[in-house]
Amino acid sequence: MMIERFEEITTEEQTAVAEHDHTVKVCVAAGCLSSQSDQVLDALKNGVGEHRGCHVKGVGCMGLCSQGPLVAVESKTGAKSGSVMYQNVKAEDAPDIIQSLGKKPVARLELKTNVPFFQRQTKIVLENCGEIDPERIEEYIAVEGYQGLLTAVTELSPIEVIDEIVRSGLRGRGGGGYPTGLKWTTVAKMDGPTKYVICNADEGDPGAFMDRSVLESDPHRVLEGMAIAGYAVGATEGYIYVRGEYPLAVERLKIAIRQANRLGVLGSKVCGTTFDFNVHIRLGAGAFVCGEETALIASIEGKRGTPRPRPPYPAEYGLWGKPTLINNVETFANVPAIVRKGGAWYAGIGTEKSKGTKVFALAGSIQNTGLIEVPMGMSLREIIFEIGGGVPNGNCKAVQTGGPSGGCIPADYFDTPVDYESLKALGSIMGSGGMIIMDDSSSMVDVARYFMEFCMTESCGKCVPCRVGTVHMHTLLNKIYKGEARRHDLETLEKLCDLVMNTSLCGLGQTAPNPVLSTLRYFRHEYMDLLVDGAEDGRGATAVDAQLLEAQS
Amino acid sequence: MKRQTQARIITLKIDGVDVAAREHETILELAQENNIFIPTLCHLDGLSEYGGCRICVVEVKGSNRLFPACMTPATEGMEVITNSERLRLYRFSILDMLFSERNHVCSVCVSNGHCDLQYLSAKLGMTRVEVPYLNPKVDVDASHEHFIMDHNRCILCQRCVRVCGEIEGAFTKGVMGRGVNTRIIHDLNGAWGDSDTCTSCGKCVNVCPTGALVEKGKSAGEMVKRRDWLPYLRLMQED
Amino acid sequence: MVSNTRKLEPPSDDKRWRIVVGTMRRNGFARHSLIETLHTVQESFGFLDEESLHYVAESLRVPLSQVYGVSTFYHLFSLKPAGKHTCVTCTGTACYIKGAPQLLAAIADKHGINPEETTEDGNLSLLTARCVGSCGLGPVAVVDGEVVGKLTPDELLARLQEVMDHHDD
Numbered sequence: 003m004m005i006e007r008f009e010e011i012t013t014e015e016q017t018a019v020a021e022h023d024h025t026v027k028v029c030v031a032a033g034c035l036s037s038q039s040d041q042v043l044d045a046l047k048n049g050v051g052e053h054r055g056c057h058v059k060g061v062g063c064m065g066l067c068s069q070g071p072l073v074a075v076e077s078k079t080g081a082k083s084g085s086v087m088y089q090n091v092k093a094e095d096a097p098d099i100i101q102s103l104g105k106k107p108v109a110r111l112e113l114k115t116n117v118p119f120f121q122r123q124t125k126i127v128l129e130n131c132g133e134i135d136p137e138r139i140e141e142y143i144a145v146e147g148y149q150g151l152l153t154a155v156t157e158l159s160p161i162e163v164i165d166e167i168v169r170s171g172l173r174g175r176g177g178g179g180y181p182t183g184l185k186w187t188t189v190a191k192m193d194g195p196t197k198y199v200i201c202n203a204d205e206g207d208p209g210a211f212m213d214r215s216v217l218e219s220d221p222h223r224v225l226e227g228m229a230i231a232g233y234a235v236g237a238t239e240g241y242i243y244v245r246g247e248y249p250l251a252v253e254r255l256k257i258a259i260r261q262a263n264r265l266g267v268l269g270s271k272v273c274g275t276t277f278d279f280n281v282h283i284r285l286g287a288g289a290f291v292c293g294e295e296t297a298l299i300a301s302i303e304g305k306r307g308t309p310r311p312r313p314p315y316p317a318e319y320g321l322w323g324k325p326t327l328i329n330n331v332e333t334f335a336n337v338p339a340i341v342r343k344g345g346a347w348y349a350g351i352g353t354e355k356s357k358g359t360k361v362f363a364l365a366g367s368i369q370n371t372g373l374i375e376v377p378m379g380m381s382l383r384e385i386i387f388e389i390g391g392g393v394p395n396g397n398c399k400a401v402q403t404g405g406p407s408g409g410c411i412p413a414d415y416f417d418t419p420v421d422y423e424s425l426k427a428l429g430s431i432m433g434s435g436g437m438i439i440m441d442d443s444s445s446m447v448d449v450a451r452y453f454m455e456f457c458m459t460e461s462c463g464k465c466v467p468c469r470v471g472t473v474h475m476h477t478l479l480n481k482i483y484k485g486e487a488r489r490h491d492l493e494t495l496e497k498l499c500d501l502v503m504n505t506s507l508c509g510l511g512q513t514a515p516n517p518v519l520s521t522l523r524y525f526r527h528e529y530m531d532l533l534v535d536g537a538e539d540g541r542g543a544t545a546v547d548a549q550l551l552e553a554q555s
Numbered sequence: 556m557k558r559q560t561q562a563r564i565i566t567l568k569i570d571g572v573d574v575a576a577r578e579h580e581t582i583l584e585l586a587q588e589n590n591i592f593i594p595t596l597c598h599l600d601g602l603s604e605y606g607g608c609r610i611c612v613v614e615v616k617g618s619n620r621l622f623p624a625c626m627t628p629a630t631e632g633m634e635v636i637t638n639s640e641r642l643r644l645y646r647f648s649i650l651d652m653l654f655s656e657r658n659h660v661c662s663v664c665v666s667n668g669h670c671d672l673q674y675l676s677a678k679l680g681m682t683r684v685e686v687p688y689l690n691p692k693v694d695v696d697a698s699h700e701h702f703i704m705d706h707n708r709c710i711l712c713q714r715c716v717r718v719c720g721e722i723e724g725a726f727t728k729g730v731m732g733r734g735v736n737t738r739i740i741h742d743l744n745g746a747w748g749d750s751d752t753c754t755s756c757g758k759c760v761n762v763c764p765t766g767a768l769v770e771k772g773k774s775a776g777e778m779v780k781r782r783d784w785l786p787y788l789r790l791m792q793e794d
Numbered sequence: 795m796v797s798n799t800r801k802l803e804p805p806s807d808d809k810r811w812r813i814v815v816g817t818m819r820r821n822g823f824a825r826h827s828l829i830e831t832l833h834t835v836q837e838s839f840g841f842l843d844e845e846s847l848h849y850v851a852e853s854l855r856v857p858l859s860q861v862y863g864v865s866t867f868y869h870l871f872s873l874k875p876a877g878k879h880t881c882v883t884c885t886g887t888a889c890y891i892k893g894a895p896q897l898l899a900a901i902a903d904k905h906g907i908n909p910e911e912t913t914e915d916g917n918l919s920l921l922t923a924r925c926v927g928s929c930g931l932g933p934v935a936v937v938d939g940e941v942v943g944k945l946t947p948d949e950l951l952a953r954l955q956e957v958m959d960h961h962d963d
């Protein structure tokens with residue numbers, strides 16, 4: 003019986019932990035790896051050889067990636083029991099860290115953890131990130147992993163599982179915020195023996211890395227979520243479509259799938275029941291538009307990733323024409339906890355219409371760059387100034403959310419609670435969770451131009467307004483930024499925004515004007531100042547930093 | 556994406572007129588049956604739908620979104636508007652985009668007077684292009700014995716690609732790149748004349764809405780295309 | 795999804811073709827494995843040349859025009875060999891804000907290449923990526939596969955010089 007097997011594993015793991023006085027955890031997620039945390043891990047492993055009672059392991063992202071490599075030490079005995087965190091650790095620091103075990107922490111490396119960054123977060127999706135070794139299924143199981151799946155397939159009917167998801171109020175974390183329970187219900191109702199579950203791990207927003215961290219730090223969680231979904235909607239095959247730029251995530255997923263199959267929590271006869279669920283990995287190849295669900299399906303089918311008009315939606319006509327459920331990585335990562343603790347528990351977190359937590363990637367001009375998870379409804383101010391630690395130099399001017407489909411929210415509106423509706427009302431969107439903080443030195447026209455360039459180069463080229471309209475808009479934004487445009491150019495730009503937004507085929511084109519529209523809404527003066535005939539007194543274009551201009555043209 | 560046609564009849568309104576439709580019929584099919592004009596470019600009877608040109612977008616009461624008539628199924632009680640001022644302006648702008656994307660000099664084009672793009676602009680009353688021409692440098696491929704491909708006139712409607720694959724079964728024509736760098740290609744982007752897969756059937760030339768695909772040896776205004784064979788071919792294929 | 799067991803002879807007896815054949819076989823030579831297969835070719839040979847496109851097209855029975863269409867749609871596939879050394883500069887939002895444009899400008903200045911170009915001596919290729927997932931360390935570049943963060947233009951140039959000098963010894 004699977005449940006006994008789980009208990010066995012859990013006991014083994016706990017015994018192993020109990021045998022050690024100290025556990026040293028080294029972040030081996032991509033951020034820290036790029037500052038050689040693998041060498042730190044090796045140095046520590048070699049170093050503890052003679053120090054008994056100490057266990058060194060690699061774990062996933064601890065959140066504060068900009069201070070990496072991060073190392074956390076948990077001690078049960080000695081003068082300093084409890085936990086200590088170290089930042090910017092190098093391989094040379096290993097002896098000092100080992101020396102200090104059970105004694106005073108190494109002061110020069112210590113990272114204060116009694117700060118809002120660590121204390122104000124609520125972790126559901128990230129609960130195991132930075133805690134467990136992502137390459138060992140046993141550790142996942144020891145923290146109640148695969149319990150949700152086991153409960154679902156052995157105790158609940160598919161309808162009961164869906165009811166739990168509906169009750170939780172979970173909404174899609176891929177950007178749209180579509181109610182997950184409703185989507186599952188639709189797919190479950192479709193006839194036919196063959197259905198598919200797809201996990202969208204294409205994470206296209208340039209400057210966001212939530213999904214990547216989850217996959218690298220806690221891959222089993224996503225697999226568990228997918229398997230529960232498969233059971234609920236009646237699918238036996240699952241696909242994870244991962245960005246080609248994430249080799250580490252792919253590697254860890256492969257390991258995780260292999261382990262899960264071997265243990266019998268995936269594959270045929272999941273947990274000893276009659277339910278089969280096989281997960282396959284598909285690699286993206288560098289096309290933002292493949293995050294759009296119909297384009298993603300085309301790409302899995304081995305074709306050019308161009309979207310097609312909906313309806314029919316994938317729920318009805320998806321992969322190879324079969325009913326298909328597509329959800330985002332973070333959406334699936336919420337599922338195990340919901341099934342384990344109940345939909346009502348989840349619905350108790352967050353706001354009336356946006357339940358649960360949301361993971362954000364903080365980047366740009368902010369003290370604490372990294373990954374955070376907060377309850378829905380927390381204000382932008384708390385996120386940016388308290389958890390994020392504010393802007394290092396200069397004033398905070400705006401925050402960009404939602405990437406190329408989103409908008410810039412000026413500092414005046416930072417008391418807004420972060421939920422789907424409030425951000426939309428401000429002309430931005432929740433998006434997948436990227437938050438780029440901008441200080442005074444950023445020109446909003448430049449930001450708009452940047453995103454338009456992105457949309458222009460990522461347009462698939464299928465539909466006319468997006469294919470050609472984004473080029474014209476980009477040309478106009480360039481002209482404005484260089485101080486060569488006139489008022490009528492701005493009018494043409496606004497007209498093009500309207501066209502592209504309303505007539506494009508897919509979400510890429512439909513939302514491409516958002517960064518322009520939102521900066522025009524809040525920072526119109528920056529555009530006007532750059533027009534030849536813009537300023538009221540006819541002064542003409544104000545000079546942009548000449549060097550910047552040259553560098554960027 | 557073929558669906559079974561069921562006998563169920565539904566009723567809806569197009570431009571205020573009550574019409575009856577078979578379930579799964581598209582708004583475009585229905586409009587055509589009822590002599591209501593909706594402009595189209597990428598759609599062609601007999602080929603699969605593409606939904607890329609967006610010139611056929613219509614409004615549906617109760618929704619802010621616009622819908623491509625060629626790919627939107629009619630549903631019970633729907634109220635469709637095909638000719639509002641808003642739609643007229645969007646259609647102008649879409650033609651603007653198309654004219655500005657490549658180099659369309661109608662006066663010297665062999666398809667002058669027989670071009671769908673030109674015809675639509677005249678029919679919709681468009682007088683000038685409001686955005687600057689992008690003037691990309693694109694080629695003219697005259698390597699084929701009988702035909703010429705002039706990328707300057709191509710609007711990327713992909714009718715040629717679809718007819719070549721779906722009807723002729725040759726799959727010679729394809730499309731490369733993305734965004735504004737999308738181009739129609741032959742095989743591995745070789746010269747058309749070198750293609751081993753092309754059967755020289757000429758179908759692509761006949762379905763091309765513009766002067767992008769023409770027969771050799773025509774002078775300005777002489778290229779007239781024949782398409783009446785398409786729906787029949789398609790029907791025969793389905794039987 | 796009809797599978798195809800007919801196996802074509804690879805263009806040469808280069809061992810790397812075995813890896814490519816392996817990918818196709820694992821997928822039952824199904825057409826939908828085109829992208830997976832192209833990934834393998836790219837990984838094994840560094841780029842997709844005409845010969846390999848022909849071979850993949852025939853093995854998977856996908857029309858040439860579609861193979862070419864797919865190869866040119868996705869950014870990660872390249873039809874040209876890269877230079878001896880590569881520098882992938884991140885142009886994601888976070889890195890852009892933190893000064894990626896200056897990095898590109900510095901490289902253009904010093905080595906005379908723009909993104910997606912290779913120096914004439916074939917020594918260095920400049921590529922761009924939209925976020926390599928180390929946004930906290932912006933601006934980021936990946937030099938010969940190694941991620942380097944918090945870069946100034948001078949640091950990047952020095953780093954490039956270092957890998958180029960090192961190799962040439």
Ligand SMILES: Cc1cc2nc3c(=O)[nH]c(=O)nc-3n(C[C@H](O)[C@H](O)[C@H](O)COP(=O)(O)O)c2cc1C
Binds near residue numbers: 182203291
């Ligand atoms: C241009 C475009 C890009 C997208 N990129 C992503 C992405 O990278 N990741 C993602 O999960 N969803 C992305 N989406 C949204 C997906 O289409 C889809 O709505 C989502 O995966 C559904 O999952 P959810 O309901 O769990 O959010 C994108 C949509 C568009 C239009």
Ligand code: SF4
Binds near residue numbers: 460462507512
């Ligand atoms: S909106 Fe852009 S990305 Fe979407 S289908 Fe049209 S051209 Fe392609």
Ligand code: SF4
Binds near residue numbers: 765768
């Ligand atoms: S060549 Fe003609 S038919 Fe083919 S895409 Fe261009 S305009 Fe359309």
Ligand code: SF4
Binds near residue numbers: 718727728
């Ligand atoms: S002539 Fe026929 S076979 Fe050749 S490209 Fe045109 S449609 Fe295809």
Ligand code: FES
Binds near residue numbers: 033066072
């Ligand atoms: S990657 Fe190490 S803390 Fe995020």
Ligand code: FES
Binds near residue numbers: 595597606607624
């Ligand atoms: S005719 Fe409908 S989108 Fe082209």
Ligand code: FES
Binds near residue numbers: 209887925926928
């Ligand atoms: S934006 Fe450069 S690594 Fe993410």
